[in-house]
Amino acid sequence: MDRMTNIILEAHNLTKSYPVGDRTMAILDEVSLTIAAGQFVIIAGSSGSGKTTLLTLLSGLDRPSSGRVIMAGQDITDLSEDGLARLRNEQIGFVFQAFHLVPSLNALENVMFPAELKQDRLAGEKAAKLLQRVGLWERRQHFPEQLSGGEKQRVAICRALINSPKILFADEPTGNLDSKNSDAIIDLLAELHREHGTTLVLATHSSDIAERAQRIIRLCDGRLSSDEGM
Amino acid sequence: MLHYRFLFRELIQARKQAAVFVLCVALSISTIVALNGFKNNVNRSILGDARTLQGGDILLHSHYEFTQALRQAVTDLEQTEAVRGVRAYEFYSVIRSTTGDRTLFTRLKAVESGYPLYGRVELQSGRPFDQVLRAGQVVVEQEVLDRLGLQIGDPVHIGSVVLTIVDVVTHEPDRPVEIFALGPRVFVSTQDLDRLQLIGKGSRVEYKILLKIDGDDATINALAARLALTAQPEQERVNTYRTANSGVKRFFDNLFFFLSLISIFTLFLAGIGMQTSLAALLREKEKTLAIIKAMGAPGSFLFRHYLALVLFLGLIGCLVGIAAGFIVEHLLPLLFAGLLPAGTALSFSVADSGEGLLIGALVVIFFTFLPLYNLRNIRPVAIFRNDTAATARGIFFYPVVLGGFSVLTILVVRQLQDLKTGLYFMAGTSALILCTSLLTRVILAVSRKIPITPLSLRQAHKSLFRPGNATRSIIVTLASALSVLLTIYLVQTNLSATYIESYPPDAPNLFFLDIQPDQKEAFTREIGSVVELFPVIRARLVTINGQPVKEQQGSKRRGDSLTREFNLTYRNTLLADEVIKNGNALFRKDATGSIPLQVSVLDTVAEMGDMHVNDTLEFNIQGVPLQAQVTSIRTRTKSRLYPFFYFVFPEEFLHDAPQTFFAAQHVNKDAIAGLENRIVTSFPNISFINMAETAAQLGGLTRRLTIVVNFFAGFSILAGILIIVGSIFATRLARIREAVYYKILGSGSRFVLSVFIYEHLFLGLFSSFLAVILAQAGSWGLCRYLFDIGYSPHWPVCLLLILLTAALVVGVGVLSSIDIIRQKPAIVLREQNGG
Structure with missing residues (x-):
């Protein structure tokens, strides 16, 4: 009962399908799950298993073909685009495999951006703290194209955390990094997860990373195949 | 609230595309700004100097000698009011050197002492025109000297007399623009007019009385209205310097209208350029825009920011366009060299620039609406997928596009100043x-x-x-x-x-005008071969089926009007290049119509006045009314330089009307000069055009x-x-x-x-x-x-x-x-x- 009250994310019968020619192809098929607040959850599976699609549906980046998503007790499935935008801005952080920094903004500006959208007067201070925390303060004026892969991902993590989100979604955050940088990024995410108490939902196919999580949800061909550590 | 840093960064990053966008905006308005500015300057110089351009405050004009009533009314005015008047006569005539080896078709102007009332006739010698042009003397354009091989002081044959060339005219106030003239100017004094014997019955002479009024526009209008009451309708025209239709203004109106069409076309293409460059830019930025949405930015954030960006770039484009337009405007006099009214000054106008800004803003908003509107379709999930944004329209799309299209149509109509043409142009x-x-x-x-x-x-x-x-x-x-x-x-x-x-080798290359009926036989003998002579009776069309013809009736395309004077002719056969379009024959054999007089109408003029077979037309032949019923509509099978007549009557009806004859003749190139000399010598009143x-x-x-x-x-x-x-x-x-x-x-x-x-x-x-x-x-x-x-x-x-x-x-x-x-x-x- 106690665990139920701490649930931050619920998915009920999530299905996502796309028309391919004259037939419909299901990428995700009737997936249901719940995630407790503060958990570090890995969504694992081989390439094409539906990890990224599940992540986009859980985070409100995309809408399911059927099923419902409930975040912090609020059904977000039918929220308007602007409603979802506000939710993403205030309650969710993202870290992507390809970093997806805004190319026209420098490191500091990229980190500040979500806070500025919220009209947070302390955006600059918060961004500075975060960049110092990840050791990139000296590189704050650099634009994405002037940063290395590891640096870009650290900036992306700072940007994801600046609004103190309830949930942090990370999609293959080490997919474009070498092993040294990969370890550093996972260490950083784990530390920040601990420091901020943020729920971390991380999609990966790496078994090394999976070992560090509290819970591993495995997907196979768009279906939930196992759920370890519940 | 705008995120200025984001805007600035976006602008810097996309500076090349931004430059293309700015250039498209600049291009879209530069020709319109240039043309509007140039047009306004030309119009200002034409209208601002309308008195000089028209030669007087009130202008009386006729193709026949003024009626006694109007002459008397003018004389009364000259005696009782602060009015000064001069008479002028304009017609074409061939002049020749006294050695007799060269001739020249010229525009002769006989003027009274006191001419011009406004402006100055400038002479090469710098002397006052009034002191130079006396009886027995003539002032000519330089071209006359060049082409006849004469010098100042030489005698020249004009009509029946020999006059002495005393000076060269370099500028004439009421004929400032040499758009197209059939011959150079020759000034003679009215004191010599009778001696010249060039004005015969039915000759093509423009009779003018120019009046200078010591009074304001209200006085001028009142006096003009008074004179108009006395004037013979359809024959004598009374205008003020403001209402007179200047050929120069008409020429520029038509040219500017056509150039406006081209400028708007450029605006449209540049608009497509704006749309394409912005759409391409946004398409390339789709991933970035999706990231921003993933960060939690609402759709309105992107729309607002890119709209601001577009408006900012649009403003720069407008300013560049206005500057470019100003430069182009100053280059235009080079293209129009010799065509512009004298003293046309180009000046910067705040109103023209403001108009340019407004046009630019409307164009930017209209052409960038679609790419900006499509921003709402960018989904954050696009980060993961390469599919392009869906193009869902939404309920506001069509009303906004329709509204934008309407605004653009209004802009086009305003620029062309013609609703129908504007709509046709848009379509x-x-x-x-x-x-x-x-x-x-x-x-x-x-x-x-x-x-x-x-x-x-x-x-x-x-x-x-x-x-x-x-x-x-x-x-x-x-x-x-x-x-x-x-x-x-x-x-x-x-x-x-x-x-x-x-020009077909056997086509007529010499046109002879104003051959008097009693000169027919002698003229034919002088030509020495068969000559086709066309009788010409000058008349005005007064009514069609009882409805008076109006000024605006006519063909804008041909620049023609039904109220102008027409040349009627008579013959009982079709010309070689004519066929009957409507009706059974040129004329009915029996007198079955309701009106005995019959007329055949050429299809071009029939279209202008919506005339059909059996319609009744009323003409005024030099004061004599004449009713005729349309029996046929003719059309021409070839477009060529060959005489044609809008109205043809049966020979028996107009045989005795006051008339002159017109001849079109093919003459060997080598024989032209000799023939011209013989004709000028024997028939000074006959004009000819090469x-x-x-x-x-x-x-x-x-x-x-x-x-x-x-x-x-x-x-x-x-x-x-x-x-x-x-x-x-x-x-x-x-x-x-x-x-x-x-x-x-x-x-x-x-x-x-x-x-x-x-x-x-x-x-x-x-x-x-x-x-x-x-x-x-x-x-x-x-x-x-x-x-x-x-x-x-x-x-x-x-x-x-x-x-x-x-x-x-x-x-x-x-x-x-x-x-x-x-x-x-x-x-x-x-x-x-x-x-």
Whole structure:
């Protein structure tokens, strides 16, 4: 009962399908799950298993073909685009495999951006703290194209955390990094997860990373195949 | 609230595309600003100096001697009011040197002492005109001296007398612009007019009385109204300097109207350029925009910021456009050299600039609406997928587009100052762009079906369909612009070929005017061969089926009006190039009609007045009313320089009316000078026009006007070039990737370069090929149905256009792609892998 009250994310019968020619192809098929607040959850599976699609549906980046998503007790499935935008801005952080920094903004500006959208007067201070925390303060004026892969991902993590989100979604955050940088990024995410108490939902196919999580949800061909550590 | 830093960063990052967008905005308004400014300056100088241009405050005008009543009214005014008047007579006449070996067709003007009332007749000697032009003396234009081989002080034969040339006129106030004149000016004194014996019964003389009033406009209008009551309706015209229709103003009105059409067309193409460059830019930024949405930015954030960006760039574009327009405006006098009214001053006008800003703002908002509106369709999930944003319209889309289209239509109508033409123009331009767009689809679809074997050609062809490529926009814009340019050239060339260049060897080359009935036989003897003489009776059309004809009735296209004076003729047979269009015969054999007098009408004038067989027309022949019933409508089978008459009557009815004769004769080139001399000597009152010479003069004027038109039309080509450059910038990343992949797979820079060259060659060839098809179809239609002339397609010129376009597009394309070709694969791969 106690665990139920701490649930931050619920998915009920999530299905996502796309028309391919004259037939419909299901990428995700009737997936249901719940995630407790503060958990570090890995969504694992081989390439094409539906990890990224599940992540986009859980985070409100995309809408399911059927099923419902409930975040912090609020059904977000039918929220308007602007409603979802506000939710993403205030309650969710993202870290992507390809970093997806805004190319026209420098490191500091990229980190500040979500806070500025919220009209947070302390955006600059918060961004500075975060960049110092990840050791990139000296590189704050650099634009994405002037940063290395590891640096870009650290900036992306700072940007994801600046609004103190309830949930942090990370999609293959080490997919474009070498092993040294990969370890550093996972260490950083784990530390920040601990420091901020943020729920971390991380999609990966790496078994090394999976070992560090509290819970591993495995997907196979768009279906939930196992759920370890519940 | 705006995120200024984000805006600034976006602007800096997309500076090349921004520059293209700014140039498109500037281009869209520069020609309109230039033209409007120039038009206003010319109009100001024409209207501001209208008194000088018209020669008086009140102008009385007639093709016949003024009636006694009007003459008396003028005399009364001159005695009782603060009114001063001068009489002037204008007509064409041939003059000759006293040695008798050279003749010249001239525009003779006999003026009273006191002329001009406004302005000055400037003479080469600098002396006052009034002191120089006395009885027995003549003042001529330099051309008269040059062509007759005379000098000041030499005698010259005019009519029946010999007068002495005393000076050369360099500027004449009420004839300031030499648009097109059949002959140079010769001034004589009215004291010599009777002695000249040039004005016979029915001669083509313009009788003028110019009045200078010591009073304000209200006084002038009141006096003009008083004189108008006395004037013979349909024969004598009374105008004030403000109401008189200046030929100069009409010429410029027509020319500016046509140039306005071209400027708006350029505006449309530049608008497409704006839309294409912005859409391409946003398409390239789709991923970034999706990231921003993923960060939690609502749809309105992106719309608001990009709208601000677009408006900012639009404002810069407008300012650049106004500056460019001002520069172009100052270049225009070079193109219009010799055509402009004297003293036309070009000045900067805040109102013109404000208007330019307004037009620019409207154009920017209209043409960027669609790409900005589509921002709402970008979904954050696009980060993960490469599919482009869906194009869901939403409920506001169509009303907003419709509203924008209406505003644009109002803008076009306002610019053209004609609702009907504005609507036709909008419909025509939309149809042209739609038609070009459809044909582009067809050409691209067909080209995809053609197997291409050489690798570089094949890759280049596939590149046309690269996502984000503005292939269709480039082809549509270039093809539309080129088709308009080529159509202007083809129509002008075909018109020239019909009327000016291809003068048939046996066609009449000398037209003789004002042959008096008693000179018919002697004139024929002098010519020495069979002469076709056409009787000419000058008259006005007063009513059609009892309804008075109005000034506005007529053909705007032909610049004709039903209220003008017509030349009636009589004969009982059709001319060789005429056929009956409606009716059974030229005239009825029996007198079954309700009115005994019959008339056959040419189809062109019948259309102007909506005249049909059995309609009743009422004419005024020099004060005598005449009713006739239309028995047939004729049409001409060939367009050529050969006499034709709108109204033909049966011979028996008009045989005794006051008339002169007109003759059109073919004379061997070598014999022309001799014949002209004999005619001038024997029949001083008979004027003649050397049509071959006139056609050459007309050709010269046409070529000059074509240069002016091409100058304006050339701006539309710039729009096409900007779209090419914009498209290359917008697809830069995709092109770099392609170039790098080619290099990784083992191809050298030469292969990459050849792919880019071929890609642009395809664009250039497709665009020009389409332009040729459209221009040929359009020009053929215009020549066949509007001008009713034969058509020659001029294929070598079309081929030249295709080659030049291909060279231009390849040149622009390759120059814009040089940095792409030079990209190092390793750097690009590192960037792509996020390293």
